[in-house]
Amino acid sequence: MERDLNGRRKAAGEGLSASMNPVLDDYREVAPKGTVDFLYRMSELVKGRSFLHVTAVRYGGGMAEVLRRLVPMMNALGVEARWEVIAGTQEFTAVAKRLTNALQGRDEPITADMYHTYVEINERNAKALKLDADMVMIHDPQPAGIVEHRAGGCWLWRCHLDLAQPQRRAWTFLRRYVLKYDAAVFSLSGFAQRLPIPKFLIQPSIDPLSPKNREMTRGEIGPIVDRLGIPRTKPILLQVARFDRFMDPLGVLQAYRLVKKHHDCRLVLAGAGVMHDPEGETVLSELREAAEGDPDVHLIQLPPEADLEINALQRVATVVIQKPIKEGFGVTVSEAMWKGKPVIGSAAGGISVQIMDEVTGYVVRSAEGAAFRIRYLLNNPGVIHRMGAAAREHVRRNFLITRHLSDYLTLLNVLVCR
Numbered sequence: 001m002e003r004d005l006n007g008r009r010k011a012a013g014e015g016l017s018a019s020m021n022p023v024l025d026d027y028r029e030v031a032p033k034g035t036v037d038f039l040y041r042m043s044e045l046v047k048g049r050s051f052l053h054v055t056a057v058r059y060g061g062g063m064a065e066v067l068r069r070l071v072p073m074m075n076a077l078g079v080e081a082r083w084e085v086i087a088g089t090q091e092f093t094a095v096a097k098r099l100t101n102a103l104q105g106r107d108e109p110i111t112a113d114m115y116h117t118y119v120e121i122n123e124r125n126a127k128a129l130k131l132d133a134d135m136v137m138i139h140d141p142q143p144a145g146i147v148e149h150r151a152g153g154c155w156l157w158r159c160h161l162d163l164a165q166p167q168r169r170a171w172t173f174l175r176r177y178v179l180k181y182d183a184a185v186f187s188l189s190g191f192a193q194r195l196p197i198p199k200f201l202i203q204p205s206i207d208p209l210s211p212k213n214r215e216m217t218r219g220e221i222g223p224i225v226d227r228l229g230i231p232r233t234k235p236i237l238l239q240v241a242r243f244d245r246f247m248d249p250l251g252v253l254q255a256y257r258l259v260k261k262h263h264d265c266r267l268v269l270a271g272a273g274v275m276h277d278p279e280g281e282t283v284l285s286e287l288r289e290a291a292e293g294d295p296d297v298h299l300i301q302l303p304p305e306a307d308l309e310i311n312a313l314q315r316v317a318t319v320v321i322q323k324p325i326k327e328g329f330g331v332t333v334s335e336a337m338w339k340g341k342p343v344i345g346s347a348a349g350g351i352s353v354q355i356m357d358e359v360t361g362y363v364v365r366s367a368e369g370a371a372f373r374i375r376y377l378l379n380n381p382g383v384i385h386r387m388g389a390a391a392r393e394h395v396r397r398n399f400l401i402t403r404h405l406s407d408y409l410t411l412l413n414v415l416v417c418r
Contacts, residue, residue, distance in 0.1 A: 024073060030208045031402040039077065039406060046412045047078035052133035052153075056096065056142035058085045060272070060304040062204055062331040063139060063160050066401060069207045073405055079412065082133065086125040086143045091117055096142045102170035103141060103161055104246070104326050115173060122146050134416045137185070147180045154415045157181040160204070160328050162191045162349050183415070187329040188350050200411065203350070204329045205404035206338060206395070212307035213338055216315060224312040230298055235265040235378055238317035240310055240336075242271045243283045243301075246326040248346075250283075251367045253290055253297065255321070258371035260296075263378045270300040270313055314339045318384065319377050323370060324348045334399040337361070337391035342384055344373050354399065360391035 028036050051074060057064055067083055074081035088096070095114045102108040122145030132151055138144055139158045147155055157178050163171065163186075171193065178184060183198040192199055206213055225232065237256055241247035249269050256267040269287065284299065291297035302309060314320060320336035320343045327349030334354050336343050343361040345351040355361045362373040377384050 024076060026209055027400075027402050030396065031400055032397055035402045035406075039402065039409070042406065042409045042413070043077035043079070046409055046416075048080070049135070049412055049416055050080040050082070050133040050153075051408070051412055052131065052136045053081070053083045053139065054086065054129065054131075054136065054143050054146065055083070055139040056086055056088070058083075062206075062329075065210065065212070066205055066207060066404060069210060069401055070405060070408065073401075074408070077409075079409075080133075082130075084129045084131075086121070086146075087128070088121050088125075088142075089117075092121040099141055099170055099174070100161065102167035103163055103174065105162075105165045105167065106326075108167065108170070110170060110173075119145060123149070135412055138181075141174055144174060144177045147177055150180070154183075155181045156183050156185055156200075156411070156415075158185045158202075159191065160187060162188075162326065162328055163193050164190055166193070185411075188353060191328075191349075202404070202407045202411075203353070203399065204331045205399050205401045206331055206334050207401040208338060208396075210307065212311050213335060214311070216308075216311055220308075221312045221315055224309055225316050228298075228300055228309065228313070230266070230268060230313075230316070232316055234296070235263065235318040236268055236316055237265055237319050237321060237374060238268045238270070238313055238336075239321045239323065240270050240313065240332055241322065241324065243269075243280045243287070244271075245279070245283060247271070247324045249287055250290060251325075252321055252323050252370070253287065254367040255323070255370040255374065256297070258368065259374045259378070262375055265318070265378065266296045266298065268298045268300065268313060268317070270298075270302055270310070272302045272304055272306070310335070311339075314341060317341055319344060319374055321370060321374075322346070322351055323364070323367075324351070327351060330354070331399075334395045337388075338395045340388035340392045342377060342387035342391060344370050344377075354395075356390070356394060360387055360394050 024036055053067055071081045071083045095117050098108045098110050102110060126146045126149035133153050135154045137156045137158050138146060140160055144157055181197060183200060184195055185200045185202050186192040187203055189201060239252050287299055314336045320341045322330060322333050322343055322345040324346055325348060329350035333343050333345055333351050337360060343355055344364055345355050347363050347365055352363045355363055357363045364370045364373060
């Protein structure tokens with residue numbers, strides 16, 4: 001059964017509201033002891049410096065979510081932080097998607113005209129945006145070409161993708177821009193290509209106080225899950241991911257069916273990525289056909305900003321699955337682990353870095369492997385509880401936004417204030 005949620009999406013140019021501004025002291029209760037005091041001391045070294053972020057989107061994806069919180073936190077610490085978003089066209093959006101897929105290894109035809117569109121839109125944005133800052137961080141491939149028009153400051157290219165095996169032509173095109181940066185920042189060493197410029201590793205994070213990750217009461221969770229049409233009468237297996245072939249939702253459905261032979265359970269596949277996306281529509285159509293006749297399979301289309309819905313779904317899930325074929329860092333894993341859930345994930349991207357195999361969850365390489373681990377957990381509720389507690393603590397120590405903020409302040413201090 002399907003549900004289509006509407007509303008709640010904000011305009012891309014909308015500013016950061018006061019309600020979004022987190023207070024650093026609020027993190028004392030969730031971050032490791034001494035973290036907040038350390039951030040205050042570090043901020044003394046970088047006060048008055050300016051830090052500009054440039055991205056292709058303001059909403060949708062873990063990178064944008066964290067920036068919406070990091071930018072006001074940096075300002076509160078005395079750093080003049082700004083965040084600009086490039087403007088494009090539908091043609092540019094299509095080109096950027098192909099380029100992104102190609103850089104992640106998919107065989108995508110990209111014509112000379114498409115590359116021309118990329119160059120033209122980047123040039124147009126370079127002229128329109130205010131790019132002066134002590135440190136400028138350009139996120140991902142879409143705005144990378146803006147570096148051609150850099151003025152002063154230290155420029156960093158922040159790549160959130162896995163570039164381990166890119167399509168050669170696409171990487172050759174992008175590399176000529178990357179070489180004009182002062183340094184590049186990757187999420188994992190395995191994501192990076194060889195470059196003659198310095199490289200830094202900064203892993204993504206989650207904000208434990210954001211709507212997607214904050215604590216929720218039963219009174220809040222119940223109505224949301226009911227509105228989504230998901231009964232809570234059986235164990236719930238959950239994957240939250242866009243409807244995309246890279247996310248392998250059909251593989252998750254296969255794993256569920258293997259489990260279903262032994263356990264009466266439900267599968268919830270919740271994600272965005274369908275509107276104005278022919279491939280997403282095709283994947284969703286294939287899922288509908290494959291799941292037809294099974295009332296325990298729930299396909300939920302989420303709007304780009306469905307924070308409370310995702311929070312509630314992760315909290316009612318018995319086991320969370322994250323089984324992409326290709327992935328960047330996959331911060332959805334940390335989001336689920338923060339809710340005390342064991343995660344069964346693939347070895348793609350940064351998922352295996354977040355999961356401590358056999359401690360906070362399991363790393364698997366097939367639908368059969370996923371089904372085996374799910375069955376084990378459903379047969380051992382005590383293990384689910386123990387792994388969930390370990391998962392939350394692992395995220396607290398390694399993947400919270402306070403650590404991310406420390407990493408960015410360190411970059412600013414090392415590269416600008418030295």
